[in-house]
Amino acid sequence: MSGKAVLVFSEEDNLAFELLALAKQLSNQLGSWTGAIILGDGEDRVVKFTEHCADKIFVVSEVDPQRNGPDVIAEAVAQVVSNMLPHIVLIAATKIGKEVAAYLAQSLRTGCASGCLDVSLRDSQVEVTRFVMGGRFLARQIFESYPAVITIPPHRFQAIQLKGNGSVENVKVTVQKRISKLEFRAVEKSGAELEDAEVVVAIGRGLKRKDDLKLVEELVKVLGAELGCTRPISGDLKWLPEDRHIGLSGKHVRPKLYIAVGVSGQIQHVVGMRDSKTVVCVNTDPNAPMHKEADYSIVGDLYKVLPALTNIIKRIKEKA
Ligand SMILES: Cc1cc2nc3c(=O)[nH]c(=O)nc-3n(C[C@H](O)[C@H](O)[C@H](O)COP(=O)(O)OP(=O)(O)OC[C@H]3O[C@@H](n4cnc5c(N)ncnc54)[C@H](O)[C@@H]3O)c2cc1C
Numbered sequence: 551m552s553g554k555a556v557l558v559f560s561e562e563d564n565l566a567f568e569l570l571a572l573a574k575q576l577s578n579q580l581g582s583w584t585g586a587i588i589l590g591d592g593e594d595r596v597v598k599f600t601e602h603c604a605d606k607i608f609v610v611s612e613v614d615p616q617r618n619g620p621d622v623i624a625e626a627v628a629q630v631v632s633n634m635l636p637h638i639v640l641i642a643a644t645k646i647g648k649e650v651a652a653y654l655a656q657s658l659r660t661g662c663a664s665g666c667l668d669v670s671l672r673d674s675q676v677e678v679t680r681f682v683m684g685g686r687f688l689a690r691q692i693f694e695s696y697p698a699v700i701t702i703p704p705h706r707f708q709a710i711q712l713k714g715n716g717s718v719e720n721v722k723v724t725v726q727k728r729i730s731k732l733e734f735r736a737v738e739k740s741g742a743e744l745e746d747a748e749v750v751v752a753i754g755r756g757l758k759r760k761d762d763l764k765l766v767e768e769l770v771k772v773l774g775a776e777l778g779c780t781r782p783i784s785g786d787l788k789w790l791p792e793d794r795h796i797g798l799s800g801k802h803v804r805p806k807l808y809i810a811v812g813v814s815g816q817i818q819h820v821v822g823m824r825d826s827k828t829v830v831c832v833n834t835d836p837n838a839p840m841h842k843e844a845d846y847s848i849v850g851d852l853y854k855v856l857p858a859l860t861n862i863i864k865r866i867k868e869k870a
Pocket residue numbers: 753754755756757779780781782783795796797798799800811812813814815816817818819822832833834835838850851852853
């Protein structure tokens with residue numbers, strides 16, 4: 551048994567170090583210790599973990615994230631956690647981490663809170679703060695069952711280095727593969743650098759035909775922008791590659807200028823662009839929610855507005 555230990559897992563060591571900083575703070579309050587699970591070859595890595603606040607390190611060498619899928623990783627983590635029964639398990643919300651957390655909570659019959667922005671204690675009860683309803687609200691929630699399984703988005707906390715003296719335990723697990731690969735296919739990539747772009751022009755279903763993308767591409771060119779889109783444009787219509795879609799299930803962008811063209815502004819899209827500095831919206835419908843996000847609204851037909859906008863910018867550039 552662990553007392554009220556705080557255990558950390560990520561298949562990426564740097565993310566585990568970030569979580570350990572939070573784990574240290576929580577375990578200090580609980581008067582307990584921090585633990586970290588390392589999968590794969592741990593020999594060279596344990597020192598780094600002890601330097602990043604891990605009091606105990608559990609190495610499971612026979613399971614390796616490079617070779618094994620999330621099913622096997624989750625099973626290994628679940629076995630370590632079942633033996634320790636910590637008070638809190640912090641998992642980095644990577645693709646693998648999200649699957650591991652869900653599996654773990656299910657197998658321990660305990661609660662799981664995903665994408666938590668903050669974790670705090672009320673006596674020993676665990677409280678989390680997280681976005682809910684597609685990012686429209688922030689909810690504070692409290693765990694009713696333990697261990698509390700929590701996922702944290704990458705880079706939410708900063709790793710701290712402390713001179714530590716962590717102990718190491720090699721753990722044997724018995725894991726069973728539950729999912730087999732059928733096929734691996736490369737996803738079409740456009741090379742879009744949306745996350746770092748200073749200007750993004752995003753197109754939505756206001757565009758009527760794929761051929762009309764030329765109109766938007768002209769504006770993108772004169773602005774030196776990156777082209778983004780809503781999910782229906784890439785996912786349903788397949789007019790642009792998947793890596794151009796912005797929103798809840800796509801990219802998160804934060805450009806200086808975001809021009810939304812024929813985009814209605816549903817919350818699933820808006821969560822991916824609301825950190826943009828200046829937002830321009832072009833939409834025929836004056837009641838489209840995107841106008842509420844915009845600093846500058848143009849209620850008009852994109853087929854008239856886009857060529858006019860492109861020409862004006864071209865002229866300004868020629869004069870400059
Ligand atoms: C679980 C889940 C996750 C999702 N994730 C995402 C996500 O990550 N990103 C995302 O974008 N969506 C996502 N969606 C879909 C989302 O809910 C919306 O359906 C989508 O964003 C709408 O796309 P749109 O604005 O292109 O289309 P529409 O909602 O159809 O809007 C088209 C807009 O174009 C305007 N328009 C029409 N003609 C013109 C014209 N000639 N000139 C100017 N304007 C015109 C219309 O007034 C309208 O406002 C998700 C949905 C679910 C359920």
